[in-house]
Amino acid sequence: MKMIFIIKWRRATEQEEDTTTTLWLNKLEASGYRLTAPRRAVVKVMAQSHFILDPTQVFLESRRSCSSLGLVTVYRTLEKLEELGLIQRVHREDGCHSYIAAGQGHQHLLICSSCNKAEYFSGDDLAPLIESLGAELGYEIKDHWLQLFGICSQCQQKNKASEQIQGTE
Amino acid sequence: MKMIFIIKWRRATEQEEDTTTTLWLNKLEASGYRLTAPRRAVVKVMAQSHFILDPTQVFLESRRSCSSLGLVTVYRTLEKLEELGLIQRVHREDGCHSYIAAGQGHQHLLICSSCNKAEYFSGDDLAPLIESLGAELGYEIKDHWLQLFGICSQCQQKNKASEQIQGTE
DNA sequence: CTCCCTGCAAACTGTTTGCAAGTAC
DNA sequence: GTACTTGCAAACAGTTTGCAGGGAG
Numbered sequence: 001m002k003m004i005f006i007i008k009w010r011r012a013t014e015q016e017e018d019t020t021t022t023l024w025l026n027k028l029e030a031s032g033y034r035l036t037a038p039r040r041a042v043v044k045v046m047a048q049s050h051f052i053l054d055p056t057q058v059f060l061e062s063r064r065s066c067s068s069l070g071l072v073t074v075y076r077t078l079e080k081l082e083e084l085g086l087i088q089r090v091h092r093e094d095g096c097h098s099y100i101a102a103g104q105g106h107q108h109l110l111i112c113s114s115c116n117k118a119e120y121f122s123g124d125d126l127a128p129l130i131e132s133l134g135a136e137l138g139y140e141i142k143d144h145w146l147q148l149f150g151i152c153s154q155c156q157q158k159n160k161a162s163e164q165i166q167g168t169e
Numbered sequence: 170m171k172m173i174f175i176i177k178w179r180r181a182t183e184q185e186e187d188t189t190t191t192l193w194l195n196k197l198e199a200s201g202y203r204l205t206a207p208r209r210a211v212v213k214v215m216a217q218s219h220f221i222l223d224p225t226q227v228f229l230e231s232r233r234s235c236s237s238l239g240l241v242t243v244y245r246t247l248e249k250l251e252e253l254g255l256i257q258r259v260h261r262e263d264g265c266h267s268y269i270a271a272g273q274g275h276q277h278l279l280i281c282s283s284c285n286k287a288e289y290f291s292g293d294d295l296a297p298l299i300e301s302l303g304a305e306l307g308y309e310i311k312d313h314w315l316q317l318f319g320i321c322s323q324c325q326q327k328n329k330a331s332e333q334i335q336g337t338e
Numbered sequence: 339c340t341c342c343c344t345g346c347a348a349a350c351t352g353t354t355t356g357c358a359a360g361t362a363c
Numbered sequence: 364g365t366a367c368t369t370g371c372a373a374a375c376a377g378t379t380t381g382c383a384g385g386g387a388g
Contacts, residue, residue, distance in 0.1 A: 034362050070370040091260050138322030145316045153307030203387050239345040
């Protein structure tokens with residue numbers, strides 16, 4: 001049974017959404033890629049989503065504004081957006097990948113295990129740990145992952161509500 | 170000043186290796202599973218490896234002591250070992266899974282991107298970060314991943330050596 | 339002797355590639 | 364008009380499932 005998540009949350013005002021989308025389209029164009037209807041549709045979805053989305057979800061969502069869209073084109077467009085640093089790949093607990101608009105600078109993600117909403121945060125201070133570990137174990141440490149998983153406040157409320165309903169049965 | 174605790178992997182002696190393997194086999198048996206040649210082979214490989222191994226690697230390695238072994242049995246055995254907490258799944262950079270003997274308590278991994286050797290470490294102090302983030306963003310944080318990637322000292326030396334060889338050409 | 343376990347083959351999922359038709363510039 | 368893009372179909376890789384034969388206890 002595959003879960004399909006419908007995106008209803010908007011990131012910002014219409015105006016701001018258009019700004020981000022336009023920015024990304026400009027960057028695509030400036031990098032020598034052509035602006036086509038399928039690409040516009042995928043960019044619009046990725047530039048606006050607050051959720052981590054896997055390729056199939058991006059496909060379903062983007063097809064709403066480009067009905068001829070194929071899944072293959074989604075893969076290819078996501079590849080280009082990642083290459084340009086506009087989105088980043090998120091490693092999910094189940095091993096699959098999802099994507100989300102890239103954060104600025106070095107940031108990490110806090111992801112809701114229930115609805116897949118994601119928040120960036122910084123402020124982790126791993127530098128001392130990495131330095132002393134590298135020295136101690138003789139590793140040249142190149143990269144690190146830090147990702148937090150939890151339940152967002154909205155999903156907590158939903159869960160409470162459903163528990164109450166079950167309690168009255 | 171943060172305290173860092175390093176737990177080094179020690180090359181186990183033959184005797185210790187056998188001990189670990191036996192321990193795991195006992196746990197399997199105690200859990201109601203039968204001890205068969207294919208399972209012994211997989212357990213032996215997993216109980217002794219200092220490297221993260223994907224199912225195919227486990228298969229190739231284990232088949233050396235059980236030539237009739239099938240890949241499917243490797244998947245099924247790894248599933249049981251994970252269920253018993255003897256091994257843990259490692260999320261790799263490329264999205265695939267590997268497995269390694271489980272660490273004791275809450276630990277994290279430092280993995281060599283070149284040879285896949287892995288070291289456990291603890292001493293990350295993420296509790297304050299997690300607490301303040303949870304409060305600030307309204308998340309109930311349930312879990313976190315921290316994984317470091319780098320190049321181990323042996324691979325660094327190999328790389329240097331091959332650079333020198335290339336330099337003389 | 340019984341039930342669990344195994345290997346094979348086939349199904350399945352997520353992703354990539356080859357290609358002819360279509361389209362941005 | 365040219366070269367890049369697209370969607371389809373098929374190939375691919377990793378993983379899971381159905382099943383009949385085989386082996387542990």
